[in-house]
Amino acid sequence: MAKNTKKTAAPAAAQAAAAAPAAQAVKPAGLFGYAPAPESPAAAGDIATSYGHFIGGEFVDSSGSEALKTVNPATEQVLAEFAQGTDEDVDRAVAAARRAFTDWSALPGSERAKYLFRIARIVQERSRELAVLESMDNGKPIRETRDFDIPTVAAWFFYYAGWADKLDYAGFGPNPKPLGVAGQVIPWNFPLMMLAWKIAPALATGNTVVLKPAETTPLTALRFAEICRQAGLPKGVVNIVTGDGRTGAALTAHPDVNKVAFTGSTPVGRAIARQLAGSRKKLSLELGGKAANIVFDDAPIDQAVEGIVNGIFFNQGHVCCAGSRLLVQESIQDELLDALKHRMATLRVGDPLDKNTDIGAINSAAQLARITELTDAGEAEGADRWSPECELPGTGFWFKPTIFTGVSQAHRIAQEEIFGPVLSVLTFRTPAEAVEKANNTPFGLSAGVWTEKGSRILWTANRLKAGVVWANTFNKFDPTSPFGGYKESGYGREGGRHGLEAYLDV
Amino acid sequence: MSETTIARLDVLKTYKLYVGGKFPRSESGRVYEVTDSKGEWLANAPLGTRKDARDAVLAARAAVKGWAGTTAYNRGQVLYRVAEMLQGRREQFAAEVALSEGIGPKKAAALVDTAIDRWVWYAGWTDKVAQIAGGANPVAGPYFNLSTPEPTGVVGIVAPQAGYGHSLLGLVSVVAPAIATGNTVVVAAAADAPLPALSLGEVLATSDVPGGVVNLISGRTADIAPTLASHQDVNAVDLTGAIADEGPGAAAALEALAADTLKRVIRPELDPFAQDWTNAPGTDRLLSFLETKTVWHPMGI
Numbered sequence: 001m002a003k004n005t006k007k008t009a010a011p012a013a014a015q016a017a018a019a020a021p022a023a024q025a026v027k028p029a030g031l032f033g034y035a036p037a038p039e040s041p042a043a044a045g046d047i048a049t050s051y052g053h054f055i056g057g058e059f060v061d062s063s064g065s066e067a068l069k070t071v072n073p074a075t076e077q078v079l080a081e082f083a084q085g086t087d088e089d090v091d092r093a094v095a096a097a098r099r100a101f102t103d104w105s106a107l108p109g110s111e112r113a114k115y116l117f118r119i120a121r122i123v124q125e126r127s128r129e130l131a132v133l134e135s136m137d138n139g140k141p142i143r144e145t146r147d148f149d150i151p152t153v154a155a156w157f158f159y160y161a162g163w164a165d166k167l168d169y170a171g172f173g174p175n176p177k178p179l180g181v182a183g184q185v186i187p188w189n190f191p192l193m194m195l196a197w198k199i200a201p202a203l204a205t206g207n208t209v210v211l212k213p214a215e216t217t218p219l220t221a222l223r224f225a226e227i228c229r230q231a232g233l234p235k236g237v238v239n240i241v242t243g244d245g246r247t248g249a250a251l252t253a254h255p256d257v258n259k260v261a262f263t264g265s266t267p268v269g270r271a272i273a274r275q276l277a278g279s280r281k282k283l284s285l286e287l288g289g290k291a292a293n294i295v296f297d298d299a300p301i302d303q304a305v306e307g308i309v310n311g312i313f314f315n316q317g318h319v320c321c322a323g324s325r326l327l328v329q330e331s332i333q334d335e336l337l338d339a340l341k342h343r344m345a346t347l348r349v350g351d352p353l354d355k356n357t358d359i360g361a362i363n364s365a366a367q368l369a370r371i372t373e374l375t376d377a378g379e380a381e382g383a384d385r386w387s388p389e390c391e392l393p394g395t396g397f398w399f400k401p402t403i404f405t406g407v408s409q410a411h412r413i414a415q416e417e418i419f420g421p422v423l424s425v426l427t428f429r430t431p432a433e434a435v436e437k438a439n440n441t442p443f444g445l446s447a448g449v450w451t452e453k454g455s456r457i458l459w460t461a462n463r464l465k466a467g468v469v470w471a472n473t474f475n476k477f478d479p480t481s482p483f484g485g486y487k488e489s490g491y492g493r494e495g496g497r498h499g500l501e502a503y504l505d506v
Numbered sequence: 507m508s509e510t511t512i513a514r515l516d517v518l519k520t521y522k523l524y525v526g527g528k529f530p531r532s533e534s535g536r537v538y539e540v541t542d543s544k545g546e547w548l549a550n551a552p553l554g555t556r557k558d559a560r561d562a563v564l565a566a567r568a569a570v571k572g573w574a575g576t577t578a579y580n581r582g583q584v585l586y587r588v589a590e591m592l593q594g595r596r597e598q599f600a601a602e603v604a605l606s607e608g609i610g611p612k613k614a615a616a617l618v619d620t621a622i623d624r625w626v627w628y629a630g631w632t633d634k635v636a637q638i639a640g641g642a643n644p645v646a647g648p649y650f651n652l653s654t655p656e657p658t659g660v661v662g663i664v665a666p667q668a669g670y671g672h673s674l675l676g677l678v679s680v681v682a683p684a685i686a687t688g689n690t691v692v693v694a695a696a697a698d699a700p701l702p703a704l705s706l707g708e709v710l711a712t713s714d715v716p717g718g719v720v721n722l723i724s725g726r727t728a729d730i731a732p733t734l735a736s737h738q739d740v741n742a743v744d745l746t747g748a749i750a751d752e753g754p755g756a757a758a759a760l761e762a763l764a765a766d767t768l769k770r771v772i773r774p775e776l777d778p779f780a781q782d783w784t785n786a787p788g789t790d791r792l793l794s795f796l797e798t799k800t801v802w803h804p805m806g807i
Contacts, residue, residue, distance in 0.1 A: 171639075470801075480646075
């Protein structure tokens with residue numbers, strides 16, 4: 001503490017700096033500074049040196065010898081080795097799921113529900129362990145895994161548990177049937193939450209699943225397999241096969257898979273849709289986004305700034321529905337940007353296991369390279385780059401929270417998904433222009449609107465081509481609420497009653 | 507006809523495409539022979555081309571904003587008006603369907619009646635679909651959150667090419683649900699039996715359906731369907747008729763084309779000949795070309 005105080009300016013001086021028009025980078029420290037509050041890595045439980053797959057209720061070795069490594073992106077330390085799933089592994093997992101399907105789908109919904117309720121409860125009981133493990137494997141701050149990811153996982157299982165015995169009333173006709181074996185491929189940005197989004201509705205509707213987690217974040221999925229065992233889930237109902245895109249492609253192409261669910265990039269989604277053409281597999285896709293966050297001149301500035309920060313810097317910007325394009329009405333541009341820069345200067349980047357950390361590590365070297373490439377393109381194409389001053393750790397993958405002003409619609413940073421803590425700022429003069437610019441991408445996943453005028457919210461929301469519109473808020477999720485995109489952001493919805501349709505023969 | 511009287515010569519109808527509310531000739535300037543089930547010449551139909559399909563997509567796109575923007579009540583009125591106009595030309599359609607599908611006049615008339623009733627059924631859905639497909643979500647937090655269905659946009663439809671009643675009832679069964687929810691459509695009509703479809707254009711033109719909401723093209727499905735499936739400005743494709751035309755492979759190829767722009771797809775039945783269009787339609791097609799938009803807002807004072 002004494003060390004901290006030495007460095008500090010007086011609070012008054014800090015406030016003066018805050019009020020300065022061209023927001024300076026303000027380093028919060030001293031009286032209002034933070035002492036390190038690290039979570040213990042030991043809370044993650046035992047991490048094995050190497051993992052196989054989870055097939056038919058057992059942890060099994062891969063038929064192949066290739067192993068991949070998952071690293072902690074904040075330290076670059078190898079956490080564990082895991083198997084690169086082969087075609088044969090996928091075969092075995094699908095066969096196990098097929099065998100389990102007969103009994104699982106015949107089970108009364110009320111009994112299936114109990115298994116899901118059990119899973120939800122165990123997730124809650126083991127939430128600290130899961131949060132720490134997720135944080136270490138993914139690089140996201142413990143504050144988010146603890147307060148958002150894991151509670152959402154539990155909520156998702158609770159919500160769909162209750163649907164299992166009420167499917168006749170879901171609006172898809174009487175006695176709706178499950179599809180069979182679901183092949184599910186999920187991304188690395190919310191490893192356990194995406195698993196819950198996929199597995200909970202699939203199981204509730206009577207399907208069995210083979211899930212492939214992302215190759216940079218397999219650990220919590222494998223830990224989830226243990227939870228399935230603790231819950232007494234019948235063998236083969238949930239199978240987890242690890243590996244990279246090759247394993248995913250083998251799974252989605254497998255002839256005995258009846259349903260494919262994919263969350264990830266638009267190019268991969270497009271490839272899967274092409275691969276499945278002519279098959280009778282049902283497909284749902286949650287793909288990329290380039291959300292516009294529209295701030296009108298009558299918006300509550302302080303709330304809007306919080307929403308913008310949450311919209312783009314939540315989860316290091318590794319969010320498909322991130323508010324990556326700020327559309328601000330020209331008349332309030334200066335005021336809003338000053339406030340935004342000041343707020344950004346208070347963001348704490350660093351150790352994901354520190355409870356004070358706002359922005360953790362970029363998930364992988366490859367993702368960092370992509371963010372770097374796109375931001376370089378932003379500068380090369382003439383946009384102005386700004387980041388608050390902050391020290392980045394020496395090891396690991398890091399990227400400063402960054403905004404680009406003077407962005408035109410033609411710039412790559414206004415069109416392509418960056419998937420990192422990078423915000424592109426565009427301006428508009430009229431509501432019609434805001435809507436026009438907001439809709440000017442092939443994506444249509446989400447959008448934000450900030451204004452105090454109710455009729456303007458409704459007018460704007462009505463015209464936005466996006467599956468989720470957050471008005472005077474951003475990045476809110478709930479298991480009861482459908483989520484999914486328009487246009488090339490994919491098809492189908494996850495969450496809510498709508499989320500059942502993807503797993504039912506309707 | 508005796509040799510002493512001069513028979514009155516029928517005035518034959520020149521069938522035309524229906525695009526953007528107008529009746530253009532095909533861009534190709536060509537026609538093809540339409541015959542009855544015994545191979546007797548019935549009429550010449552315009553040989554619609556890829557360019558005709560693209561023009562139709564333009565017209566359909568231009569019509570989206572107005573049509574999707576009308577009130578559900580108004581759309582219901584417009585669909586009901588189509589039923590009224592179709593009823594008035596019942597005999598003409600019965601004759602065309604009988605010749606197109608090689609069935610008796612009574613059966614054909616019954617099919618036309620069912621087609622009329624289907625417009626009425628979908629007319630009643632326009633202002634109800636949001637209530638069954640949307641609603642409030644009880645989120646765990648101080649937020650008001652509402653899901654609403656919205657039209658997907660432009661839908662490319664390969665009309666049924668086979669099955670009992672496909673030429674008119676099948677066509678109506680795929681077009682009416684798509685436009686009831688505010689989409690606009692470009693339809694590749696049944697290639698071998700396009701006359702009821704082209705005459706339906708005349709009914710739509712004299713109803714209150716805005717130009718461009720429904721566009722009907724006759725010709726080779728193999729030309730028109732891939733154009734629709736690959737077009738950047740088409741948001742969804744209904745491939746119901748794709749399988750019968752060129753075999754199952756055609757539908758798969760079209761689905762692969764549609765994947766490039768991630769279009770929503772209705773796949774064809776495995777056996778289109780087994781499809782009986784007189785069956786009750788259900789809500790599947792009504793819900794297929796809807797997006798769900800969820801709007802959140804904080805609650806509090």
